[in-house]
Amino acid sequence: MNKLLLRFFKRFIIVPVLVAMVAVIAISFTMPKIINESHNASVVSIPDIDMSMYKLNEYNRFGELNAGDYVATITCEDVNLSCAVCYDSTNEINAVGLQKLSHEPWNNGNVAIVGDNITNKFKYLHNVQIGTELSINYYKNAVCTYKITNVTYNHSINEIEEQLKSNNLVLCVPYTDFESPDASKLYTFYFAELGGVEEWK
């Protein structure tokens, strides 16, 4: 093979193919890692609650708390739900609100919590099924487990008090009532019964 042809092959075949092969090998090593990271990043995982964001006050009765105080953390692994619960507050960015009408489960009371499904608060709550278990870790009081018993729609906020008489836990998710003259909301109610009360850890 003459020198000229050898140079032609070097420039047209050997160098480009070698460089492409190096790139392919690099890709074959890095891509699986990138794919794994993408699964970790985009699959919704249970977020960690940053307790330093909340006003922490010890309590025995909900009535001892001020509006916005941290009450508990609600967790449901089945639907990747983990959210802080603050007292009498629906405006917290990273928390759902415990309704004033609620009473402590360790005093045989029932609890109502309101949270929207726009942000990550109750975003995936709609995925719960009848029988799905969730737990509420009441700050320095108790860890209660609940089981979803029913889901109903098209309620007004005034119906919570009535529903609290016969249900251990009512989770309320608002949605827009487009025909409402006073821009009030309609609610989806998720009812749950108390499964057990454990000591706070």
Add this chain to the structure above:
Amino acid sequence: MEIKLRYSIVRFLNEFLAFVLATSIIVFSVSAVLLTCFHSEDFIKKNLQTYSPKTVECVNNKLEELANSTGFPVEAYTSCFDENGADLIYDKIISNINYSYITDFTDDEDIYQYFKTNLVNYCYDNGIDVSSQDISINSSLAVDAVNEVLGGTSTARIGVMRIMKSNFMIALTFIPIILIIASLALIDTLNKGRHRRLNYYGMGLTTAGAVMAFVPAFILLKSYISKYQFCENIIYNSAMIDMVEFALKVIIGIGCLCIAVGFAILISNYHYFGVKEKEHSELREHKLKMRSDYMLEYEENKAKASEMQTEIEDK
């Protein structure tokens, strides 16, 4: 020795610049293709529309679930959301995908009116007696269902889109242009405008072409993109996979084009130097022949002169 060293340095510099040229072509082509594809809202919408049946199915499944709970006629709910409804939703989310915003349909009047109109029409056509308040409440609930299925943070989590909108991506498109021009000019200067500069242009183009053709082909072959998770929403994720795979196919096309252009340059140069070498060897042969003819003639003359000298001496 000094000439040889200088020649080696110049050759090394030429090859280095050919690699700079190749890298710049790759970076420019890839970023230009990605920017062109992902900045186009029509392109995003077209890819989303491929999944209209899937969107309709997901929303209808949710509506069916709601209808079973609320007691509202299931058919009324499921028949009122079709591919036009999916299109309406896509129109709302395209800019959210494009700018990585969270999607919130909670107060979307258009979707509400879409459901309300279709529910009213369905009930009227099928003689179902439902109050306007019921229609209104269930249309509101349907909007919430759409929000649950298609709203949320998914549209904000597509990292590719955030990169496309960054200054880094714009720099990645324009800086290589400067590098391409600079490397072309430097190769030309190093070779003093001589024909052999084309060898390095050709090598740069072919190398860039090979990388752009083989690497995306390998990625597609190994289905890396379809395994990648852009966001948690299955519909948006599938559309993004299609978009990236399309971009990779375009890059393969550009790679093949670069290989073809690089090959044309190298083969024409090979031909040019082949002809030149042939001319050189002919000239060399001609010179050698002239020299040997001269030497022959010289020897003959020398012999003749020697003979004449002998004759003179004999006399």
